[in-house]
Amino acid sequence: MLTPKARGPLSAAVLDSFHGSRATAGWDGQEASDEDDLQLTLWALYELAYRGFDDVPADLEWDPGLLALRARLEEVLEERWRRRAESAEVADPFAEGLMAFIEADDGPSVATFVKREATREQALELLRWRSVYHLKEADPTSWTMPRLPVRAQAALAALQYDEYGGGDPARLHRHLFAVGLSESGLRPEEGGYVDDAPAVVLEQNNALSMFGLHRRLRGASLGHLAAFEATSSLPSRAMASGLRRLGLPESMAAYYDEHVEADAVHEQLAVRLICGTLVQDEPETRGDVVLGAFTCLDLEARFATWALERWSA
């Protein structure tokens, strides 16, 4: 993957530092000019921890100057997400309460739009935006694995093993999505459409990375997972149906078919055996599990609102 286009002065300076034309320290007083500049900067900094950029030295992942800037941007977003989630409440017993909390979500659905009325161009646009996450599907949650008590860890390992194709590279979920993209005439390379993604899509990705990379936020990482999986089966059925209506390749629809069934399993694992046991074993994580679940639902609602407005214009 090559570095994306800058979206403002801060992201431009960070990309310059990646390429060696600016120091990686000395960020005092340098602020993002807007939401796009903020989200893209943080997204690029996080990407150093995954498969990175072909044109950026690997050792910048642990560069103290870049980590200090990342921490400053993370503080802004964590404060924002905690403020938004303040009124979120989950009843006890926790697993049942969390399932009910997620089920009560009534945010707008891009999947329903794709099923009924999207044009082919709109569906392809959605796939390009979704590719930012789906091409590294499940990876952010893997960071959380070594930070968990025994029961939650065993259940998360079972879930991730399925995400990673049960050991079969041909069934690995991010690979299935890449094949679908390619057969749809889109570029399957990771990060290939970052320049097309609106700030809110980058914010969704940044939430996953932040929750995954900090042990302190392991509860939020797993709460996000639970909400993501438990709002996936029925929308995936709608997506598959819409993609077939539009005549997109069978492999792209089959990616969503796989998620109808897989995520019907994963939501039970994530809510009951992962989040449920985590909160029993480490009760101090309860608030952050709710924060993660709320943030997942809230950011998807913000994305869907943005996308549906754009398409109705």
Add this chain to the structure above:
Amino acid sequence: MTAGEGADGRGPERPRPDVVICPGGPMLVFGDLVVEDADGEQHRTHRPVSAVCRCGRSASAPWCDGTHKALPPKLRP
């Protein structure tokens, strides 16, 4: 309490069950097994954990497809 043991005492020393009934939802089954449906047709699991439909409305029967969530609480398993 030892590390990882639950507040309810249900720690990891208890073996994982092979089947977990999810209230209002499917039945989770662990491992590789064959499910025979009501018509006598056999379906082999193809993932480490599978969810068997209990509401009778799944379009992917015998596997759960989340349809139970669209049912009123009274009709859920």
